[in-house]
Amino acid sequence: MTDLGPSQAATTHWRGDQPVHGRGETVCVIGAGASGLVAVKNLREQGFAVDCFERETGVGGAWNWRHTRSPVYGSTHLISSKSVTQFPDFPMPDSWPDYPHHSRLLQYLERYADHFGLREHVWFGTEVTRVEPAEGGYWDVTTRGGRGALDRTQRYAAVVVATGHNWSPKMPEYEGLADYRGEVIHASAYKDAAQLRGRKVLVVGGGNTGCDLAVEAAQQATMCWHSTRRGYWYAPKYVYGRPADQVNDLARALRLPLRLRQWLFHRVLRRTVGDLTRFGLRKPDHRIYETHPIVNSQLVYYIGHGGIVPVGDLARFERHSVELATGELIEPDLVVLATGYQPRFDFLAPQLLGAQADGRPRLYMHAFARPYPTLFVAGMLQPDSGLLPLVHWQTVAMARWLRLRESAPQRAAQLWTSLVGGPDRRWTKAAVKDSTRHWFEIDHVLYLRALQKTLKALEPAA
Amino acid sequence: MSTRILRPLEWAYPPRPVRREVRYARPDTDGSRPPVLFVPGFGHGAWIFTEHWLEHTAGRGFPAYALSLRGHGKSGSAPRTTLRSYAHDVVQVAASLPRQAVLVGHGAGALVVARALARYPARAAVLVAPVLGGVRMAFSVLAGNPAGTLPALFGAGLRPSRRQLFSRELPIRVGRGYASRLGRASTLAQWQLLAPGRLEDPVGNPPVLVVGSPQDRIVPLVALNRAARQYGGAPLLFPGMGHDLMLDARWPEPIDAILDWLDKG
Structure with a gap:
C-alpha cells in the first residue's frame, strides 16, 4: 500500500x-x-x-x-x-x-x-x-x-x-419553439408516468429513451405521437428465446462476419415484425448494427394497437400547435424531447x-x-x-x-x-x-x- | 500476469441458476475481520464445515460461511454440470457477502476456488489438501484406491475410502458415519479433473496459502508442494492427518493456523 x-x-x-x-x-x-x-x-x-x-x-x-x-x-x-x-x-x-x-x-x-x-x-x-x-x-x-x-x-x-x-441535455433547435405555449420538457426531466396521464403527448427522438417514453406514453397518455427523423431497426429484447445481446455475443464468439450477422438479424426481424412501413414507420436507411442499437420489443406492438402514432420530422412550432414536415398540424399538451445528452x-x-x-x-x-x-x-x-x-x-x-x-x-x-x-x-x-x-x-x-x-x-x- | 477480458461464452451462456445451500456462523461482535467462505470438494457438502470449522472460525471473530456446490448437500440438483458452474456458484456466494471474502477450498473444491479466483478478487485464498487435477494425480489416486476410482472413469461417482479421508485417530464409527454422508459430483466435472486445463491468474493479486498433510492418501506431498509453488510459497503441513482435515480428530490445528495466517495478513 x-x-x-x-x-x-x-x-x-x-x-x-x-x-x-x-x-x-x-x-x-x-x-x-x-x-x-x-x-x-x-x-x-x-x-x-x-x-x-x-x-x-x-x-x-x-x-x-x-x-x-x-x-x-x-x-x-x-x-x-x-x-x-x-x-x-x-x-x-x-x-x-x-x-x-x-x-x-x-x-x-x-x-x-x-x-x-x-x-x-x-x-x-x-x-x-x-x-x-x-x-x-x-x-x-x-x-x-x-x-x-x-x-x-x-x-x-x-x-x-x-x-x-x-x-x-442536448436541446434541438426548432423554429418557434421559444414561443410555443404548451409544456416542453427534455427527457431528463421526465420522472414519473403521472406526468403523462390524461394528456396528449408528443415524444421527439428515436433513441432508446425516445422509444421507451413513447411506449410509456402509449400505456399512460390519452394520445401519443412519436417523431423520428429517420427509419430505424427496432431490435427485440429476446430472440430465439434468449436475450438478444447474448445471442449476438454467441454469434461473435463463433466469429461470424458482420454481413452474416446482419443478414441473420434482418431475417429474424422480417419473420417476426415484417415490413415496418406497414406500421407507418420509415424504412431503415441503414443496415442493423450500423447505428447505436435501439432495443425495444414494444414500440411496434403499441403502434399496432394504435397507442402510438408515428410521425416524421417536425417542421416548426406554432403558438398552440406543432407542424409536421408533412404539413399536418398536431396539438399536444406535452412535448418530451428525447434528443440525447x-x-x-x-x-x-x-x-x-x-x-x-x-x-x-x-x-x-x-x-x-x-x-x-x-x-x-x-x-x-x-x-x-x-x-x-x-x-x-x-x-x-x-x-x-x-x-x-x-x-x-x-x-x-x-x-x-x-x-x-x-x-x-x-x-x-x-x-x-x-x-x-x-x-x-x-x-x-x-x-x-x-x-x-x-x-x-x-x-x-x- | 495475463488477463483474460473476452469471455463470449460467459456472456452468451451464463450458467443456469440453481438453489444454493449456504450455512453460516456469525461472530458475537461485529469486528473488522473479513468473511470466510468455505468451499467443499467433490462429494462433500457444506455439512463438513458445520461439524467443527464454521463455529470455530466465528468464535475467532470471522463471519464464517459454507456453501454446497450444485448437486451436493441441499443445493439444487445439476446432473450435467462442469467446473465452470461450480466456480460460478462460488463467485455468486462470495459476491453476495457484505464484504470482500476469503475463499477456502478443500479437495477438488480448491480447484473450484482456484478457478473462481480468476473471476472474483478475493481478499485471500486458502487451498486445503488441493486436488488440482491432472493425469499424475489421477494415477496416484487410482493406485491407492482402484475400486473407488476406476468406475468413475466410466461415469460412476468417485468413492474415496475411509482410510483415505481420515487418520487412525478418528474413531472408526465416526469415520463410517461421515463416509456414509458423501455424495458425488457430476460425471463431466469428474472427467474434467483429468485435464483441468491451465489455471487463469487470480484477479486482484490475493495472497494464497496451501495447507495439507503429508500423510494425505489422495493428495501426496509432491502435489502439495507443486500447488504451493504455483502460488509462490510453501505448503503448511499437518503430519498424521487424513484428506478431510476439517473432520479428522485433530481438526483445530489446521483451522487455527489458517486463521492465524489471515490475522497476520
Missing part, C-alpha cells in the same frame, strides 16, 4: 498566491457513479491511495434517481442483459431477471461500494470546480464542499474523470482533452488524454453492450499504466509514444452515422480486444 502518512501528505505548493496541498502520489477520481466506483476499486487494487470527489451525497451517479442529474425515470430498465452488463469480477445475483430495473442497478452499485470498502475513499457533497495541470505531470484539483465552505486546492499525481456523459466537463479546459472547435474530446481509446499521461476519462463510451465491463477494464488499464510509469519510466515512455502516437481509431466496423450521438460509439468486442492488447503491453516485464 502506498497510503501516505500525514507528514508526507502535508507538503504545500503555491499556485499564484493560493496554497496547494500536496497529496503525494494519491490519485484523484471525480465522481462516484459506476465509472468512479470501479476506478477507485481498481486503483486501490493496484495499491494506489485514492481521493474520490462526489458532488451528491450518495454513490450511484446517474443510476441514483435521487440525484438531480440522474436521467432515470420510474420505469427505466436495463436494455442490455445482465451477463453483458455486470462488472466482470462482481456478478449480479442469479435471482435477478435478465433485464433488471434501475433501482436494482443502484442497489448493485451500493453493494459494490460496500463490498470493496470504497465509501471511505469518497468525499461526498464535494464538487470539483477546477482541474489544472501542474509541473511534473501533477494536477491541481480545486474542490468546493458543503454550504459556504471555501475552495480548496490539492495536488494529485493523476486524475480520473468519471463524471458521465448522460446528464447535460452532450458530454460536458466544466472544470476542465477543453483542449486538455484534445477537443477542437466542435467540442468533441479526442482521446486515445476514448480514455487516455494524449498530451497528458496522467489524465484519464472513464466510461465515456456508447457501447453496443453494457458499459460496466468496459469501464472496468479501462480503469484496470489506467491503474496498470500508472504502476508501470512508476516502476519502469523509460519503458512506459516508449510504450506511451507507440500507443497514443497512432491515428484516431474508430472501435466499430460498421459504417456508423457521423452525428454527435455516435462520437463515442464502439463495438464492445473490438474495443475489448484492443484493451486486451493494451493490458498485455502494460504487463510488468518478467
Whole structure:
C-alpha cells in the first residue's frame, strides 16, 4: 500500500498566491457513479491511495434517481442483459431477471461500494470546480464542499474523470419553439408516468429513451405521437428465446462476419415484425448494427394497437400547435424531447482533452488524454453492450499504466509514444452515422480486444 | 500476469441458476475481520464445515460461511454440470457477502476456488489438501484406491475410502458415519479433473496459502508442494492427518493456523 502518512501528505505548493496541498502520489477520481466506483476499486487494487470527489451525497451517479442529474425515470430498465452488463469480477445475483430495473442497478452499485470498502475513499457533497495541470505531470484539483465552505486546492499525481456523459441535455433547435405555449420538457426531466396521464403527448427522438417514453406514453397518455427523423431497426429484447445481446455475443464468439450477422438479424426481424412501413414507420436507411442499437420489443406492438402514432420530422412550432414536415398540424399538451445528452466537463479546459472547435474530446481509446499521461476519462463510451465491463477494464488499464510509469519510466515512455502516437481509431466496423450521438460509439468486442492488447503491453516485464 | 477480458461464452451462456445451500456462523461482535467462505470438494457438502470449522472460525471473530456446490448437500440438483458452474456458484456466494471474502477450498473444491479466483478478487485464498487435477494425480489416486476410482472413469461417482479421508485417530464409527454422508459430483466435472486445463491468474493479486498433510492418501506431498509453488510459497503441513482435515480428530490445528495466517495478513 502506498497510503501516505500525514507528514508526507502535508507538503504545500503555491499556485499564484493560493496554497496547494500536496497529496503525494494519491490519485484523484471525480465522481462516484459506476465509472468512479470501479476506478477507485481498481486503483486501490493496484495499491494506489485514492481521493474520490462526489458532488451528491450518495454513490450511484446517474443510476441514483435521487440525484438531480440522474436521467432515470420510474420505469427505466436495463436494455442490455445482465451477463453483458455486470462488472466482470462482481456478478449480479442469479435471482435477478435478465433485464433488471434501475433501482436494482443502484442497489448493485451500493453493494459494490460496500463490498470493496470504497465509501471511505469518497468525499461526498464535494464538487470539483477546477482541474489544472501542474509541473511534473501533477494536477491541481480545486474542490468546493458543503454550504459556504471555501475552495480548496490539492495536488494529485493523476486524475480520473468519471463524471458521465448522460446528464447535460442536448436541446434541438426548432423554429418557434421559444414561443410555443404548451409544456416542453427534455427527457431528463421526465420522472414519473403521472406526468403523462390524461394528456396528449408528443415524444421527439428515436433513441432508446425516445422509444421507451413513447411506449410509456402509449400505456399512460390519452394520445401519443412519436417523431423520428429517420427509419430505424427496432431490435427485440429476446430472440430465439434468449436475450438478444447474448445471442449476438454467441454469434461473435463463433466469429461470424458482420454481413452474416446482419443478414441473420434482418431475417429474424422480417419473420417476426415484417415490413415496418406497414406500421407507418420509415424504412431503415441503414443496415442493423450500423447505428447505436435501439432495443425495444414494444414500440411496434403499441403502434399496432394504435397507442402510438408515428410521425416524421417536425417542421416548426406554432403558438398552440406543432407542424409536421408533412404539413399536418398536431396539438399536444406535452412535448418530451428525447434528443440525447452532450458530454460536458466544466472544470476542465477543453483542449486538455484534445477537443477542437466542435467540442468533441479526442482521446486515445476514448480514455487516455494524449498530451497528458496522467489524465484519464472513464466510461465515456456508447457501447453496443453494457458499459460496466468496459469501464472496468479501462480503469484496470489506467491503474496498470500508472504502476508501470512508476516502476519502469523509460519503458512506459516508449510504450506511451507507440500507443497514443497512432491515428484516431474508430472501435466499430460498421459504417456508423457521423452525428454527435455516435462520437463515442464502439463495438464492445473490438474495443475489448484492443484493451486486451493494451493490458498485455502494460504487463510488468518478467 | 495475463488477463483474460473476452469471455463470449460467459456472456452468451451464463450458467443456469440453481438453489444454493449456504450455512453460516456469525461472530458475537461485529469486528473488522473479513468473511470466510468455505468451499467443499467433490462429494462433500457444506455439512463438513458445520461439524467443527464454521463455529470455530466465528468464535475467532470471522463471519464464517459454507456453501454446497450444485448437486451436493441441499443445493439444487445439476446432473450435467462442469467446473465452470461450480466456480460460478462460488463467485455468486462470495459476491453476495457484505464484504470482500476469503475463499477456502478443500479437495477438488480448491480447484473450484482456484478457478473462481480468476473471476472474483478475493481478499485471500486458502487451498486445503488441493486436488488440482491432472493425469499424475489421477494415477496416484487410482493406485491407492482402484475400486473407488476406476468406475468413475466410466461415469460412476468417485468413492474415496475411509482410510483415505481420515487418520487412525478418528474413531472408526465416526469415520463410517461421515463416509456414509458423501455424495458425488457430476460425471463431466469428474472427467474434467483429468485435464483441468491451465489455471487463469487470480484477479486482484490475493495472497494464497496451501495447507495439507503429508500423510494425505489422495493428495501426496509432491502435489502439495507443486500447488504451493504455483502460488509462490510453501505448503503448511499437518503430519498424521487424513484428506478431510476439517473432520479428522485433530481438526483445530489446521483451522487455527489458517486463521492465524489471515490475522497476520
